[in-house]
Amino acid sequence: MGGAGAEDVEAVVVGAGIAGLATALALRRAGVARDVGGGGVVVLERHAELRAAGAALTIFPNGWFALRALGVARKLTPRYEPYETSVVTNLESGATQVFLFGGHKSRSGEVRVRPVHRRALLEAMAEELPPGTIRFSSRLTSISTEPAADGSSPELAVVRLDDGSVIRSKVLIGCDGVNSVVARWLGLSEPASSGRSCVRGLAVYPGGHSVKKELRQFLSHGLRAGMVPISDTDIYWFVVNNTIPAEKEAGGDPEMILREVTDNLGRHLPEEFLDVVRHSDRDNLTWAPLLYRAPWAILTGRAARGPVTVAGDAFHPMTPDMAQGGCAALEDAVVLARALSRRAGAAADGVAAYVAERRGRAAWIVAGAYLSGYVQQGSTSGPGVRAYAVKLFRDWIFYRFIFPLLADTMWFNCGDLTAPAPPTPRDAEEEAGKKSHAHYQ
Template identity: 70%
Template sequence: MAGGSRDALAAPVDVAAEVVIVGGGIAGLATAVALRRVGMGGVLVLERQGELRATGAALTIFPNGWFALRALGIAHKLTCRYDAFQTGEVGVRPVHRKVLLEALAKELPPATIRFSSKVISISTETRGGSPGEIVVVLLDDGTVIRSKILIGCDGVHSVVARWLGLPEAATSGRSAVRGLSVYPDGHGFKKGLRQFLSAGLRAGMGPISDTDVYWFLVNNTTTAGKQNEVGTDPAKILREVTENVGRNLPAEYLDVVCHSDPGSLTWAPLLYRHPWAVLTGRASYGPITVAGDAFHPMTPDMAQGGCAALEDAVVLARALSRAPKLADGVAAYISERRCRVAWLVAGAYLSGWVQQGGSSVQGVRSYIIRLFRDLIFYKFLFPKLADAMWYNCGDLKPRNEIGKNYSE
């Protein structure tokens, strides 16, 4: 597996790279793989953690995500391991997040990923009288990295997005608990996603393998104070889910929750960037841009966060490979992605809002929302959102093959 480390006692040094990617999650590693697929070298991924991120037990990949993974050259490594759900009209496969990260990392040369690297400042230098040609990144250990391109893939609270001036992510008024349950002797569940709805709450569970089951609980009743009280303590999270927030859910679901691997449990507010901010915000400056949650954080109600990040990687690499100047490639990427990801952000938010009856809405308004959900959303809007899950972001071709008939 690709990896890298630094000696904490070593003196700070200056480092040069063609491309610097901040963040070693799905967006960051996928972008690094995509750039290598089009023949761009000198890629350096800066990950603030000491190893590949383990946060997030699993994710569901829809067809658009599989199209992107095929372009990245790793789809076959996952489809042979994970079966498609047996229910639903849209073919999807759940995968372990860590397995996806490892599959991406294995496509990268050794030392591509620099772990324990926290970015504390970003600036630009002029070269030959042209502003912004060289990007300068300063790490917390004093290391200075200069590159021709900087891509922020550092999540919802992105340092790069903040430097660009993108608005901070907004709260959706909801939070989500997620976990991975393990049945060493097998769980016996049918492969498919099952959901449970009640006032202000949406829960679900789905097998990933014969022994592992992913589950989630999205609610708009838990206050920020309660989340702070529970924190990251697995025992407190389980107790809050089974005895308070989810106490009225079916016994079968609660049994799955009780089988959770403590290390997989997370509880966090659901944040998103307003669609108009995605459409109009400054998502690039010369050779500096963002991808994944750093660009378009969204709620998980359409399971499109990871899929959209994979699409970003393919589109960005292709745009850079075709452009005469790097800044032109970045601009082309943003232009191509804005409308699509803004639609996904809006669709995800709307989907979650109507499924749970509207955040903190009671009485007549709640009734009207349910009518909208049943008579308009599911009949007219959701089919259009479902079509977005079949989007094909296209293939990747090496720069010396652009314009030729190329296939793997």
């Protein structure tokens, strides 16, 4: 319970990752929580600074539509060139297939497929928030709800931080990632292990590299490796594989992670890929297990309770096989802020409308990503009829017919955010009337 001494704000966002920063920005742009300082939106981040684990990511058109709605796309697109193709080589058969991301869609403008440094994305959003919005070294430890003081207003969310402070808000959005405290409080199922993990790194060539601007991928025995240039000097690479790192390995000794890729997991990968791996920046290497929430749990689970909900990985963690987790988090932010702005004063209705709108799409993307990972690498490693059938399905059906359907989901436009019109004198009078009734303890 909050009690006296609690700070009161409009909105609390837990986590300053992609989902949290986008959500805070969206709430402000939609006019849901605009005030700076007391009363606006507060982002709680347990770390002492923004964290960009994973080095880079690809933003697909759906992510750029959302970033455009957030007013941030224009800051990033001049810096990051788009790429159009994915060239996939099956190392077992030697066959190479080329996929066009854009398909029949327009290939002009800022809405394209672009890789970005994670840090640049986070900073581009954070810079748009008023100073003091993000509270670093602030870990959420518990959540509750309580009726408003006079009983006339809707329920309030109350969070307690590890330093003992308490914040009360009209809406609470858990953007606290795959191991979300808020998702657990809501009662969503725990994320499941996909049985796979991913090593990621950023290769740096100070004198420039000559790697072509495309996503190059290699498939073999339970493994999918890929690399894509992000700039003239930087190349992002990853190795998705069928192992789970031990805790100490996932903890991240960079030399150990590199050795694992070059001498073990990826030793049979082409030299052009291993050369990129050897150029890795040691501060930007991670090896993490891949988790997801079952699509049916997203469809049927409790993702909203009163004024509390979740967004991004806290809502729909997914395997990275469609590179959609971050993009979907950006969509969430826009849809949530719009839903709340349309139901001013009734946060519970707003979050319920958001969950109703998002859960179908989120479940579809999670399922699509899982299927994509399964056929691309999941079960073609063993001998026998089943593995052969999966290979046939992958090469003759998945890439030709299913992949284009999944690719279409990456062109979803979540729509714009329009700030409400400035208040008229009558609105101001009504607001003043409301405030004289609704006070906090």
